[in-house]
Amino acid sequence: MRIAFLPIILLFIACSGKESYSVTGTIIEVRNESNEFLIHHDEIPGFMMAMTMPFKLADSTDISQFQTGDSLKFRLVMEGKRAFAKDFILLGKGTIPEREDMWSDEFTPLEIGEVFDDVTFLDLDSNEVSLSDSDGKFRLISYIFTRCPMPEMCPAVVVKNQYLAQEFKEREDMSFILVSFDYKYDTPRLLKQTYGSLIEHNPGIEVWSSTDHVSDIFTLAGQSFVSFWGVDENDIGHTLRSVLLDPERRLLKVYEGTIWRPEVAAKDIRNILQAYSL
Numbered sequence: 001m002r003i004a005f006l007p008i009i010l011l012f013i014a015c016s017g018k019e020s021y022s023v024t025g026t027i028i029e030v031r032n033e034s035n036e037f038l039i040h041h042d043e044i045p046g047f048m049m050a051m052t053m054p055f056k057l058a059d060s061t062d063i064s065q066f067q068t069g070d071s072l073k074f075r076l077v078m079e080g081k082r083a084f085a086k087d088f089i090l091l092g093k094g095t096i097p098e099r100e101d102m103w104s105d106e107f108t109p110l111e112i113g114e115v116f117d118d119v120t121f122l123d124l125d126s127n128e129v130s131l132s133d134s135d136g137k138f139r140l141i142s143y144i145f146t147r148c149p150m151p152e153m154c155p156a157v158v159v160k161n162q163y164l165a166q167e168f169k170e171r172e173d174m175s176f177i178l179v180s181f182d183y184k185y186d187t188p189r190l191l192k193q194t195y196g197s198l199i200e201h202n203p204g205i206e207v208w209s210s211t212d213h214v215s216d217i218f219t220l221a222g223q224s225f226v227s228f229w230g231v232d233e234n235d236i237g238h239t240l241r242s243v244l245l246d247p248e249r250r251l252l253k254v255y256e257g258t259i260w261r262p263e264v265a266a267k268d269i270r271n272i273l274q275a276y277s278l
Helices: 003-014 154-167 188-201 214-223 262-277
Strands: 018-031 036-041 051-056 070-079 082-093 120-122 128-130 138-144 174-180 205-208 236-238 241-245 251-256
Parallel strands (some): 051 236
Antiparallel strands (some): 018 036, 070 082, 138 241, 241 251
8 A cells, every 4th residue: 555545544544443423413305316315414412513414324224214304313323434324213394404595697517618717715825826827737626625524425535536646646737626615614724734744645636725715616616516505604515526627627527426436537537638648
């Protein structure tokens, strides 16, 4: 195993034991195909802030017994790199939190071939960095926030980018950008404490803070078709998507959620780099 993977591997080692937490929340969406509930849950003391997020169900759960609006109590089990929900108890009907539509016409998602607007964020030393600064490079942009403790979500996205940065470490025309949408909590200083060693071992990775650049994160995320909400209320919900841009900021390819495999993305990127060099 390459030493460059050590910082993130340690994160997973910390989660390698089996732990479980009692959770109370309300189903926002029943996802039959992926065997998940999207749940708005209360704070899980000592583990997670109140949040809206998908929960994988244990194989024994009969998903057909539940519906949107159900208030539940259940166990969240953390087992190695897996997290799943089980032992559901129906409490009645809950209240689905209202949230305004995040997107206006200004944030219309881009189609393949369309160009991203220039936006500006902060690097880990609190210097402004613009997307146009890296024009001339291919860029994979992913979205994270540090308070996400689920190993199959934001930490998994970081690991995938770390894998890709290692695969393309000899390419100066390839960059991997992790952008935090938590503009309240993820300051450059906090991100540096969390990801400083990751960048030290992986020069191809950049981590950007959206602190004091709220309109920029809404623009970039909106054009990427990434949704997040509840930052100001300290009750975050979000979707996940990574986008691949060409040297002129055109959208080339998208990778949905966390189910994409980094080795497949690496093959895609190699093919694209080869095609552009012809």
